[in-house]
Amino acid sequence: MSLTDMPYPHAAENDVIVRVHAAGFTPGELDWPATWTDRAGRDRTPSVPGHELSGVVVELGYGTTGLSVGQRVFGLTDWARNGTLAEYTAVEARNLAPLPADVDHTVAAALPISGLTAWQGLFDHGRLTAGQTVLIHGATGGVGSIAVQLAREAGARVIGTGRGSRRDEVLALGADAFIDLQTESLEDAGEADLVLDVIGGDILDRSAGLVRAGGTLVTIVMPPKVQPRDGRLEPFVGAVRPLAEAPAAFAPGERTTGKTIIRVTED
Numbered sequence: 632m633s634l635t636d637m638p639y640p641h642a643a644e645n646d647v648i649v650r651v652h653a654a655g656f657t658p659g660e661l662d663w664p665a666t667w668t669d670r671a672g673r674d675r676t677p678s679v680p681g682h683e684l685s686g687v688v689v690e691l692g693y694g695t696t697g698l699s700v701g702q703r704v705f706g707l708t709d710w711a712r713n714g715t716l717a718e719y720t721a722v723e724a725r726n727l728a729p730l731p732a733d734v735d736h737t738v739a740a741a742l743p744i745s746g747l748t749a750w751q752g753l754f755d756h757g758r759l760t761a762g763q764t765v766l767i768h769g770a771t772g773g774v775g776s777i778a779v780q781l782a783r784e785a786g787a788r789v790i791g792t793g794r795g796s797r798r799d800e801v802l803a804l805g806a807d808a809f810i811d812l813q814t815e816s817l818e819d820a821g822e823a824d825l826v827l828d829v830i831g832g833d834i835l836d837r838s839a840g841l842v843r844a845g846g847t848l849v850t851i852v853m854p855p856k857v858q859p860r861d862g863r864l865e866p867f868v869g870a871v872r873p874l875a876e877a878p879a880a881f882a883p884g885e886r887t888t889g890k891t892i893i894r895v896t897e898d
Contacts, residue, residue, distance in 0.1 A: 651684050665711045668711070680881075686895075742864075748777075759825050773866065774851065795814055
């Protein structure tokens with residue numbers, strides 16, 4: 632992976648061109664086939680990774696409605712198209728939402744994938760309702776920290792897990808209890824109506840025994856050896872790095888807490 636000059640993107644029908652101010656990425660996306668090929672499986676390198684962005688609309692494609700030039704937006708790019716680690720990118724208008732003036736681009740870029748994943752896990756699949764108990768693994772990470780806040784807002788009792796050094800932060804996000812998986816017993820969490828897992832492995836196996844009768848376990852982790860072809864919600868932003876450091880952020884040994892954001896354009 633390296634930095635290089637790319638042609639200015641073309642705005643197809645129903646697209647917009649966004650000047651990117653901040654971009655989020657998932658380290659594992661370099662292993663996704665869609666990062667390197669189009670929908671027909673054809674090579675499309677050199678390709679641009681990153682799928683989360685926050686920025687300003689600078690151009691409208693033919694037929695595009697609902698957005699305007701100069702508007703602040705945030706959202707997701709299509710998996711099989713060039714992504715957001717660039718100064719400009721083409722995005723389908725339907726994949727963007729208006730960004731309030733008082734929300735920083737860095738915060739907005741951390742929200743799309745983590746927020747959607749947390750919402751789908753808790754409510755679309757987990758059917759979480761007020762009064763239920765939810766055990767959220769990885770509560771200090773991008774998905775987990777959003778899930779803690781969403782579950783709290785839904786009126787659930789929230790138990791988070793993670794590293795003990797982040798206990799106070801998770802409790803401040805709204806968790807009712809926290810378990811340090813390195814020094815405390817997971818089984819002390821007791822039974823839960825819903826377990827949201829982002830870790831897998833032994834933690835996933837042990838969590839199955841904590842699900843109350845009639846409850847649900849939702850995991851975003853693939854099974855082993857399987858390769859996949861209003862202002863109150865605050866994403867957990869970890870490292871914020873300039874575009875020039877984007878290649879280093881993908882390094883195998885690079886580990887940060889929270890969502891790493893690439894600052895593409897300074898405000």
